[in-house]
Amino acid sequence: MTHPSILVVDDEPDLRTLMDRILKRRGYDVRTAAGVEEARAALDAYAEPPDLVITDISMPDGRGLDLAEEVHKRYAGEVDVIFVSGYNRDRAVAEGLIHADSNLLEKPFNPSQLAETVEAALRVH
Structure with a gap:
């Protein structure tokens, strides 16, 4: 059985490393990228x-949001996206940074919150 694969994209090295460790400890296959361009290259490198x-x-x-829209186009909506941000949902939506129905995990978050948000998103797909 393969473990779900997750691409973590964040320009903050400490947060990216923390999410990587938390998710790997929970059995996920995790790759990371420091930004949008690295994320595109990482997506190209996935066999599936x-x-x-x-x-x-x-x-x-x-x-x-631009990366998420590219992911949805590339994979015909089959790959879900979770956004992480220091902004709260209302502000992020008002500023056009996410759509109202987007999955958003507000910073700071704890390991359990990250795991619960990931598990919920994976159940949907």
Whole structure:
């Protein structure tokens, strides 16, 4: 049995490393990227689509929303995306950083919150 694969995209190295460790401890196959361009290269390197993408909403080389839309187009909506942000949902939606129905995990979050959000997203697909 293969473990669900997750691509974590965040320009903050400490947070990216933390999410990587938390998810690997829970048995997920995790790859990381420091931004949108690295994420595109990582997606190209997958033999099969990842099961989930977790992305920051704002990075120096692009927006998480643009990456999410690319993921949805590339995989015909079969790969879910979770956004992580210091913004709360209302502000992120108001500023056009996410859609109202997007999965959002607000920073700071604890390991259990990350795991629960991931498990919920994977159950949907």
